[in-house]
Amino acid sequence: MRLGAIEAGGTKFVCGIGDETGQVSEQLRIPTTTPAVTLAAVVDFFQEHPVDAIGIGSFGPIGVNPQHRDFGYITQTPKAGWENVNFLGYMRTHLNIPIYWTTDVNVAAYGEYRLGAAKNVENLVYFTVGTGIGAGVIYQGHFLQGFNHLEAGHIFVNHRPDDDFAGVCPYHGDCLEGLASGPALEQRFGQPAQALAANPVVWELEADYIAQACVNYTLSYSPDRIVIGGGVMHQEQLFPLIRQAFKSQLAGYTTTPELNSYIQRIALNDDAGLTGCLLLAKDLIDSGQTVGA
């Protein structure tokens, strides 16, 4: 079975061909320019490399609720030219195969859920701390979503009184993303996050906010595992600090699996997204549907 994957990002699209084991055999990177040019290049690729189904993980926000008019669209994105673009509709017009449609963070979550750091668990919270903070929740095998997809990277947490940084989120200022994303570290401490590796003050503060996110997700979903990815999490010293802060913040209020397994680093790294797309494409074929979300 030949399956297709599209990881649609704000700077590049990655198209992949692979199989139902999640192995990618071929890929193409396409710069994200205008929808007309970029989407046409994606269609060209899959016309030259026919597949039985495609999984798409797109930057957003996107419409994932089949009952809404914006289903299949990239909606109010700040990315110039991409607002209200019917991405899924364009693909379905040009490629007559089943297509699964979800967010970029969800496809990576699904890769980790099936083949990475969360295989063998039922309920997963996955989040990524990079340029932004994005979260995806898999509940009993399916993405948790409702009126819209989740945006749980922007929850409010307790802005520490000893942290007078205002936060970088253009919408909320000091939401989680505003306080703890890579750009928040860079603006607060004056250097890119990777250059701050040796400063323990940085990682104690960062671990506090990420732990608060883990506490809120624990209380809100009671998952079996929390997997964290994204550029900032290359600082592996964060993990013990996060687990320690999590334990002290949660204060025994509810139980979780043992913390070394409960809070883990991503295992598939850069492959999580494409792998997730391939497996979602396969699931869609198995479901007998032509479109999924």
Add this chain to the structure above:
Amino acid sequence: MRLGAIEAGGTKFVCGIGDETGQVSEQLRIPTTTPAVTLAAVVDFFQEHPVDAIGIGSFGPIGVNPQHRDFGYITQTPKAGWENVNFLGYMRTHLNIPIYWTTDVNVAAYGEYRLGAAKNVENLVYFTVGTGIGAGVIYQGHFLQGFNHLEAGHIFVNHRPDDDFAGVCPYHGDCLEGLASGPALEQRFGQPAQALAANPVVWELEADYIAQACVNYTLSYSPDRIVIGGGVMHQEQLFPLIRQAFKSQLAGYTTTPELNSYIQRIALNDDAGLTGCLLLAKDLIDSGQTVGA
């Protein structure tokens, strides 16, 4: 069909008899003393008033995961004498009928979902602001839960810099419950919440925290509706303040249904819990199972 309901609280148990429309025809209040005495009185009531199934909504924390040893138990409650009590097991030993088992907040959520302020919606967040703050989420008709039941009344929110109150949560200090429950208002302002009705400073601050909870729930679940109950919400002037603060805090980051329908007051009031128990008992019979959670 005769159905039973048990609302098990820390000060009293309310047992009810009713039918599949959720109408209660008879009830008995039993003070919460020791498990031996209180649970025996509950069993006596249902032996004198036989029913086809019972729904239980219990104070907690309780074990709701059938894969855990504490399933059916009241677990680490601070209520003296009630820790590690096998409530469901006791009922099943003495009453040979199907029994549905969940939290006190979940049964009220279910009552509102089926017959109250959230009928006709698919996904509901319900929370109650009283002595504590408890939340229940109904996702596609079922309670959202995982390793344990949710405890989303204790999430962290942004403790306002102009609010120097330390918070009353014995576990977390200034979590949502610690900052915005009835006792938090009473300790912060020196009078019981109902006596503060005329002070606008109180309700502006309270609305800010409740709105932050609504923002976090919106970003974390994207529900169709948020219904709020509990003693503090008798202050109906809170609702417009909450909607206004919610709008400004969310800052358009995701869309929701129109706010007057999205954020609503509970409709069934004190009946929500017993009604929910009866309907859950009926659903359990329909499912053909003897125990549900």
